[in-house]
Amino acid sequence: xxxxxxxxxxxxxxxxxxxxGARTIFDGVDIDIPRGKITAIMGPSGTGKTTxxxxxxxxxxxxxxSVLVEGEDIHHVSRDNLYRLRKRMSxxxxxxxxxxxLSVFENVAFPLREHTRLPESMLRDLVLMKLQVVGLxxxxxxxxxxxxxxxxxxxxxxxxxxxDPAMIMYDEPFTGQDPITVGVIMQLIRMLNDTLGLTSxxxxxDVHELSRISDYMYMMAAGKIVGYGTPQELGHSGSExxxxxxxxxxxxxxxxHYPAVDYEQDLLAGVSA
Amino acid sequence: xxxxxxxxxHVSLALFERLGRGGLFLMRVFSAxxxxxxxxxxxxxxxxxxxxxxxxxxxxxxxxxxxxxxxQGYNTLVEFGAEESLGQVVALSLVRELGPVVAALLFAGRxxxxxxxxxxxxxxxxxxxxxxxxxxxxxxxxxxxxxxAAVISMPLLAAMFSAMGVLGGxxxxxxxxxxxxxAFWSQMQSKxxxxxxxxxxxxxxxxxxxxxxxxxxxxxxxxxxxxxxVSRATTRTVVHTAFAVLGLDFILTALMFGSV
Numbered sequence: 001x002x003x004x005x006x007x008x009x010x011x012x013x014x015x016x017x018x019x020x021g022a023r024t025i026f027d028g029v030d031i032d033i034p035r036g037k038i039t040a041i042m043g044p045s046g047t048g049k050t051t052x053x054x055x056x057x058x059x060x061x062x063x064x065x066s067v068l069v070e071g072e073d074i075h076h077v078s079r080d081n082l083y084r085l086r087k088r089m090s091x092x093x094x095x096x097x098x099x100x101x102l103s104v105f106e107n108v109a110f111p112l113r114e115h116t117r118l119p120e121s122m123l124r125d126l127v128l129m130k131l132q133v134v135g136l137x138x139x140x141x142x143x144x145x146x147x148x149x150x151x152x153x154x155x156x157x158x159x160x161x162x163x164d165p166a167m168i169m170y171d172e173p174f175t176g177q178d179p180i181t182v183g184v185i186m187q188l189i190r191m192l193n194d195t196l197g198l199t200s201x202x203x204x205x206d207v208h209e210l211s212r213i214s215d216y217m218y219m220m221a222a223g224k225i226v227g228y229g230t231p232q233e234l235g236h237s238g239s240e241x242x243x244x245x246x247x248x249x250x251x252x253x254x255x256x257h258y259p260a261v262d263y264e265q266d267l268l269a270g271v272s273a
Numbered sequence: 274x275x276x277x278x279x280x281x282x283h284v285s286l287a288l289f290e291r292l293g294r295g296g297l298f299l300m301r302v303f304s305a306x307x308x309x310x311x312x313x314x315x316x317x318x319x320x321x322x323x324x325x326x327x328x329x330x331x332x333x334x335x336x337x338x339x340x341x342x343x344x345q346g347y348n349t350l351v352e353f354g355a356e357e358s359l360g361q362v363v364a365l366s367l368v369r370e371l372g373p374v375v376a377a378l379l380f381a382g383r384x385x386x387x388x389x390x391x392x393x394x395x396x397x398x399x400x401x402x403x404x405x406x407x408x409x410x411x412x413x414x415x416x417x418x419x420x421x422a423a424v425i426s427m428p429l430l431a432a433m434f435s436a437m438g439v440l441g442g443x444x445x446x447x448x449x450x451x452x453x454x455x456a457f458w459s460q461m462q463s464k465x466x467x468x469x470x471x472x473x474x475x476x477x478x479x480x481x482x483x484x485x486x487x488x489x490x491x492x493x494x495x496x497x498x499x500x501x502x503v504s505r506a507t508t509r510t511v512v513h514t515a516f517a518v519l520g521l522d523f524i525l526t527a528l529m530f531g532s533v
Contacts, residue, residue, distance in 0.1 A: 057406050086408040097403035114409045
């Protein structure tokens with residue numbers, strides 16, 4: 001089958017299959033990430049959302065299926081081309097993954113120092129501009145250990161936009177943050193996406209935040225896409241599963257109980273032993 | 274019997290797989306070395322933390338070992354009235370054996386374990402992964418500078434250990450026990466051969482340095498990315514380096530001094 005390159009798509013995933021050992025993570029997943037939009041990928045913990053980002057970034061290779069980034073199959077390009085593509089995208093890790101031996105300033109300067117030969121004064125200006133965007137210009141001399149979790153993520157965000165990428169992938173950007181920080185991060189994601197003309201992918205399970213911020217949403221469960229659409233469309237979905245997830249109901253198609261033998265039998269088994 | 278054979282096969286396959294991985298890793302390290310030529314600063318920073326910061330340990334240990342050698346050597350030699358040979362005994366023991374071997378063991382404990390823990394933690398906190406996503410090869414940016422710094426540092430530290438040991442032997446022998454200073458140095462000068470002893474000792478320390486550096490970065494890079502995995506990797510670096518150094522020492526000694 002000849003895949004025609006669709007210019008409106010930043011990432012195009014077709015029939016993706018992936019397994020960790022014997023455990024199947026993705027079982028035939030198709031995802032389109034449109035350019036210039038914020039696309040959310042939601043699902044319960046353990047559905048392989050982080051794995052998906054690593055596959056798009058070319059760090060993990062799928063068993064079968066194709067992942068086209070800007071029309072190029074990221075798992076079948078040369079190492080040089082892979083690195084060229086990676087300069088066009090950023091992955092914001094859940095922990096921030098800041099370099100603990102470098103200051104905030106040097107962390108943001110890192111990609112610039114590695115990939116460009118800018119004079120020091122221009123590099124300084126660029127770093128300060130990126131830090132200004134995330135509101136941490138004043139924190140430039142701090143070390144990562146001195147930052148709160150939310151600040152670390154903002155520094156990581158400044159570092160992620162240092163090379164002016166075309167796409168940013170956010171891995172659980174809201175997890176474990178207080179409401180103010182969540183608000184700040186949401187605003188930053190939206191603002192960066194719109195002012196820099198980025199394409200954003202957010203994987204998360206924070207339904208309410210994602211419904212407010214995303215243009216499109218994908219729902220994943222058990223290795224498959226179970227729902228797709230704008231937040232409004234998904235909110236009115238007829239699927240019981242999506243209703244359980246969006247509403248945060250404890251029991252439903254996703255059972256509360258881990259599979260086990262019958263309760264009564266299990267208790268009685270202890271008596272006879 | 275079949276079970277036993279199966280187990281043997283499994284163990285040897287696992288061993289060869291690990292050796293193969295180690296070899297491939299080393300090839301990747303070698304192929305990344307030229308890319309560092311324009312950026313010597315990366316290596317210099319590591320030379321400081323791997324080499325310079327290990328100096329104090331090496332100097333103090335060398336001094337102590339030399340003092341003990343002086344004392345023990347004197348007590349034995351004086352029975353034969355040969356205490357003037359103390360300089361020769363101390364210098365030969367250090368240059369041929371103790372310098373390279375003890376320095377390598379100390380190096381593994383001080384610098385090797387630190388390298389492994391640092392690389393393992395960078396992996397556990399996704400710093401290596403993050404680097405890859407920024408299109409920066411961690412091999413070139415993190416692994417190779419540390420490897421080169423360790424390879425360079427080890428022979429220098431071993432030489433320093435031997436030199437300090439000789440001084441320690443001198444303090445005890447000449448300073449405390451009254452061996453003639455001129456005899457101490459002249460015996461050493463006439464009996465220690467530059468090629469036979471010093472160069473062979475240097476070869477040993479280069480080999481040990483290479484092995485210690487290889488093990489430290491490989492084990493760190495292959496560490497399981499959890500707290501427990503990093504802790505286990507650190508221990509493994511020290512233990513594997515000790516075994517490798519002592520085993521290689523016997524082989525090298527047999528090759529170098531076997532016929533003497």
